[in-house]
Amino acid sequence: MTGPRDRLRSGDTLFGTFLGLGSALAVEACALAGFDWLLVDLEHGGGDEGVLVHQQQAADAHGVPLLVRVESTERIRAGRVLDLGAAGVMFPRVETAPQVEEAVRHLRYPPDGDRGVATYNRACGFGLHPEALDSADDRTVCVVQIENRAAVEHIEEIAAVGRVDVLFVGPRDLSHDLGVPGDTSAPVFRQALKRVLAAADATGVAVGILAPDARTAGRYADEGFRFIGVASDATLLVQAAQRSVQAVHAGREGGVRPPV
Numbered sequence: 001m002t003g004p005r006d007r008l009r010s011g012d013t014l015f016g017t018f019l020g021l022g023s024a025l026a027v028e029a030c031a032l033a034g035f036d037w038l039l040v041d042l043e044h045g046g047g048d049e050g051v052l053v054h055q056q057q058a059a060d061a062h063g064v065p066l067l068v069r070v071e072s073t074e075r076i077r078a079g080r081v082l083d084l085g086a087a088g089v090m091f092p093r094v095e096t097a098p099q100v101e102e103a104v105r106h107l108r109y110p111p112d113g114d115r116g117v118a119t120y121n122r123a124c125g126f127g128l129h130p131e132a133l134d135s136a137d138d139r140t141v142c143v144v145q146i147e148n149r150a151a152v153e154h155i156e157e158i159a160a161v162g163r164v165d166v167l168f169v170g171p172r173d174l175s176h177d178l179g180v181p182g183d184t185s186a187p188v189f190r191q192a193l194k195r196v197l198a199a200a201d202a203t204g205v206a207v208g209i210l211a212p213d214a215r216t217a218g219r220y221a222d223e224g225f226r227f228i229g230v231a232s233d234a235t236l237l238v239q240a241a242q243r244s245v246q247a248v249h250a251g252r253e254g255g256v257r258p259p260v
């Protein structure tokens with residue numbers, strides 16, 4: 001299976017979704033749906049590291065890369081999820097190139113980084129596959145989030161940091177920090193996106209963003225985003241459920257039996 005780093009470096013556009021329910025069954029359902037990647041959200045999601053391994057197993061069973069958004073850029077947070085087998089890490093709230101450089105080091109083994117070295121973990125087959133250490137640095141996807149004005153102001157320096165694979169825009173956080181909460185059509189927000197895309201294009205880094213629905217995801221892809229999240233397990237579930245409830249009530253009120 002070609003990994004997400006290789007696909008990004010070859011210019012592919014990858015679509016995934018965020019996982020916030022903390023449920024291995026939700027992971028399995030989203031994996032079966034055909035997403036290119038899945039991302040467990042430990043920053044805002046309902047699960048924690050204690051249930052991450054079950055979600056990792058569900059994704060692995062269907063050959064879908066699972067990334068993890070950690071709670072902070074603290075070294076141990078990245079190391080923990082990578083030892084469980086995560087395909088990559090998303091770091092929230094980075095604002096400067098030095099912060100990104102430090103985060104990148106957490107994904108790499110010495111001498112190029114400061115990731116703790118162990119082979120009795122799940123990522124190394126509990127000691128049966130120590131050779132996994134040899135390719136881990138090259139396989140691990142590094143995603144850094146661009147979520148505020150400061151990050152946009154430093155985006156050229158951030159994009160130039162080596163070993164970053166994706167600059168991922170957090171539209172809610174960024175729009176709030178720019179003074180246009182939730183308005184992704186505001187000129188100041190659109191200008192920030194153009195600056196991020198331009199900086200990434202100059203350095204060969206992919207740009208990602210979270211879209212609320214498939215139509216918006218397609219529009220972002222047309223604009224040059226290549227690592228696009230489509231909603232989340234929770235929002236996909238509640239939206240589908242809401243449509244069903246509305247259809248049932250509309251059918252009863254109109255005297256028409258809703259389709260099975």
